[in-house]
Amino acid sequence: MFDRKHYFYADLPNGYQITQQRAALANNGKMSFPVITPGKKVYYKSVQLLQLQLEQDSGKSLHDEQLKRSLVDLNRAGLPLMELVFAPDLETGEEAASLVKELMLILRRLQTCSCKMEEGALRVDANISIHQEGDPLGVRTEVKNIGSVRSISQAITYEIHRQLDTVAEGGAITNETRSWDAENRRTVAMRDKEVLQDYRFMPEPNLPPLHLNLKPGSKSTEELVSVAALSEEIPELPEDTRQRLVEQYQLNAETAIILVNEPILLAYFVNITRDLSEVPTKVTSNFLINDLLTYCHKSNLNVEDCSITANDLKSIVKGLHTEQINLQAARQLIQLLHTSPTAKVKELIEQHSLEQICDLETIEAYCQQAIVNQPKAVQQYHKGKAKALFAIVGEVAKISGQKANMKSVVACLEQMLNSAKK
Ligand SMILES: Nc1ncnc2c1ncn2[C@@H]1O[C@H](COP(=O)(O)OP(=O)(O)OP(=O)(O)O)[C@@H](O)[C@H]1O
Structure with missing residues (x-):
């Protein structure tokens, strides 16, 4: 069902936004996704999708600090948008960035969104709080204006540390909206959220409820959208x-x-x-x-x-x-x-004569030359340091202009060096 949420702001020409307050399109979903952190092992994380709702987008406010004026771009005001609200199940900035990456892959496969964050086609607000293990969640801050996947991870990591430092210094976290400043890599306070706004919600009179048929094997009709029929159209995820x-x-x-x-x-x-x-x-x-x-x-x-x-x-x-x-x-x-x-x-x-040299006679000649050029490595190899072979192989690569077949070179060098040892 659709509802009107009323508030007054320059980016909302209607004075209200159509959203879904009472009955959203979907609730209680789950998403599982791989978390990739450079230098660490990949692991899978699961997050609960609390709600998926359809609503209208607002315009875009642009504040020009230098000229002390605000502009509003209404081009996207009123367009439909899908909002996904996840449970606070994530523990690091990387996990949040990985979740968004997976979401992007899914939405692109479904062809429902270009997911270009730089164009605002997909936007992310991150809610962050800290707490001691076993304690309830702490007071959260919400970070907006995150413009890229990399910024998601950076903004959250920054905010976690800022909150930890604030608490360590004896301060308290306030429930506020902050903005990600990508240039200076920090979050800055925008407005507090302590006062609960009254949005004067009312049912949207111009949009009838959307009826879904959840029966397996059902077909869509004019009055009823079949979820089973829709899922058959979903491509491989x-x-x-x-x-x-x-x-x-x-x-x-x-x-x-x-x-x-x-x-x-x-x-x-x-x-x-x-x-x-x-x-x-x-x-x-x-x-x-x-x-x-x-x-x-x-x-x-x-x-x-x-x-x-x-x-x-x-x-x-x-x-x-x-x-x-x-x-x-x-x-x-x-x-x-x-x-x-x-x-x-x-x-x-x-x-560019890039062809690999595989001719055995030529390779033997290169190897002989390399053995002469690398007496120290040869000595170490004979003393049992197998790794010294790399230096001689490297020499062959150099002599041959990186063109010798390395498999043959290693075999040839091993044979030459081992027979010399005997
Ligand atoms: N203590 C907490 N710490 C971290 N995240 C939290 C905490 N409590 C709630 N959240 C997360 O904050 C988000 C709340 O988003 P939601 O859109 O429902 O509310 P909102 O931020 O008040 O709305 P709006 O964006 O319209 O101001 C959810 O993703 C939820 O998981």
Whole structure:
């Protein structure tokens, strides 16, 4: 059912907002999602979804401190929006950011939201409180104006520490709304929330109640929307994809999480593994994640903005599998293809002589040279320090211009060094 919530503010031209106060669209849901913290093991967290309601968006107020004036952008005022209210089940900023990431993946799959936080298509308000273990929850503050997923985690982490410091200094937390200042990485007080507002709620006379049919197997009619019929239209959701990737392609959980987080990478993976069935799936996923994704991150690039085609990637993976090229050459190809998008992989390999050297005689000559150049490492190796081999392998890589086949080099060096020992 829909209700009117009345309040007076410049961003609300009607003087009221249509929302759902008495009977929201859904209650008591649950969401489970992976939490990824750099340097830590991935774990799954569960959060209760208290309520999902439909309401009208307001306009956007812009306060210009320097000119001492306020502007209001009414373009989005009155548009429908979906609000999700979660229970206070999360413990860190990373957990909150991971929850929002999962929500974004789901909403994008459903094609109900672009989820572009920078455009305000998805907005997050974070409620934060601290308490001693076993005690009830403390007084909460609400942080608004969070403009990116990274800011969610930063704002919450900041606010947790601010509250801890305040209490440690003998102060008290006030129930207030604060704003995230991304530039200075801190939250600043906006207004207090101590006074309960009377919104003069009333049933919305222009919108009749929405009737849902919850019976399994039911069909939608003009008067009744069938939840079962709607759920049949739901595409595969991110968690199901992760499980499918693990089962169908024998990938590990971390790899599946990364692929699902980057839909374009997942599309490449499916495309390449389908067309190159002879290549182990791990070769493809390793290349896409360790090389392509890493290159994009380093170049501050979204994977979808990297102008390398699926066919080019396929050629590189094939080259890696057949040992025509090695990993260094594959990395160089990514860079070359990105900077000259019309070039072809085959031509680039020729032009830049990226072909891997597998000829055994040449490799033997390189290894002999490397043994001469690295007497210290050879000595250590003979004394039983197996790791010293890396230095000699590195020398071969240098001599060969990173082109020697490393598998053959290691085998050749081991044979040479071990027979010299005897
Ligand atoms: N003590 C607490 N500590 C941390 N979070 C809390 C605490 N109490 C409630 N919350 C969380 O605060 C949120 C309350 O959101 P809700 O939209 O219902 O209220 P509100 O913030 O008063 O509304 P509005 O955003 O319209 O001002 C919920 O996500 C809830 O889990």
